[in-house]
Amino acid sequence: MAYATSNPPALLQDRIMGGGAVWSYISADARATVVGSGYFSNGRSLGMKIGDVVNCVVDTTGVLTVASVTAVNAGTGAVTITALA
Numbered sequence: 442m443a444y445a446t447s448n449p450p451a452l453l454q455d456r457i458m459g460g461g462a463v464w465s466y467i468s469a470d471a472r473a474t475v476v477g478s479g480y481f482s483n484g485r486s487l488g489m490k491i492g493d494v495v496n497c498v499v500d501t502t503g504v505l506t507v508a509s510v511t512a513v514n515a516g517t518g519a520v521t522i523t524a525l526a
Contacts, residue, residue, distance in 0.1 A: 442470045446483050450495060461492040461509075471500045476508060476524050484520025485513050495522050 450466035468475060475497055481489065489495075493510040508522040 442468075442474065444468075444470070444475075444480050444482055449483065449487055450481065450489070452488070453496075456490075461494060462488070462490070464489065464493060464495045466495055466497045466499075468497070468499050469501050472497070472506055472524070475499050476506070476522055478512075478521050479514060479517070479519035480522065481520040483518060484510070485518035489513065489520045497522075 448468060450464040452462060453465050454463040456462050474480065489510050491510050491513060495508045495510065497506040497508055498504070499506065506524050507526060508524045510520055511523040512521040
């Protein structure tokens with residue numbers, strides 16, 4: 442499947458004193474797809490930045506994947522996340 446802008450990640454905690462934000466994302470997409478390059482096509486417009494944390498529950502297993510934003514494409518605004526574990 443592909444990311445749908447109608448199901449964006451939700452901002453749980455905004456940046457405080459220069460720290461990163463925390464996001465939550467739930468999807469039936471496979472984990473490998475979600476942590477793929479540029480998955481969040483509108484991530485920059487949502488306010489996602491490098492170093493933000495994204496808590497993902499994906500592929501209908503209910504397993505939490507903790508990831509961080511590792512790339513924001515300046516041209517397209519697409520965001521890439523990388524699983525931390």
